[in-house]
Amino acid sequence: MRIENIGGKIIGIGDVTVLPGETKDVPKAYETSPILEVYRGLGMARITGGVSVPAKTAEQIAAEKADAEKKAAEDAEALRLARLASLDGISEEDLGKLADELGINMASCKDQADVLKKVKAALKR
Numbered sequence: 001m002r003i004e005n006i007g008g009k010i011i012g013i014g015d016v017t018v019l020p021g022e023t024k025d026v027p028k029a030y031e032t033s034p035i036l037e038v039y040r041g042l043g044m045a046r047i048t049g050g051v052s053v054p055a056k057t058a059e060q061i062a063a064e065k066a067d068a069e070k071k072a073a074e075d076a077e078a079l080r081l082a083r084l085a086s087l088d089g090i091s092e093e094d095l096g097k098l099a100d101e102l103g104i105n106m107a108s109c110k111d112q113a114d115v116l117k118k119v120k121a122a123l124k125r
Helices: 035-041 058-085 092-101 112-124
Strands: 002-005 011-013 016-018 023-025 045-048
Touching: 002 011, 002 016, 011 035, 016 023, 035 045, 058 112, 092 112
Parallel strands: none
Antiparallel strands: 002 023, 002 045, 011 016
């Protein structure tokens, strides 16, 4: 981000002094400072460029990916445990929905007990 002094007065931003007619880089710590908009609004400065965003390192990207994978695995395990716990006293309709979600073919089951057995087996994997 750069600032150009188009007014007749000296502009100071942090430790950077911009004389009339000069253009200088805005210190990174001041890129989001509201004083830049004040200078612009008063017609004293022209601000060009955007806020610089540091690029992520390969290590940061790998760490974020690993964290996302870990969270997804934890969420899947929590869902599996919650489904397993919900089997006690489950209605026939809800058992059928859960069996369908797990890909269990209801036609291959003899009765509700068989469906429940197959659902438990699928959830224990």
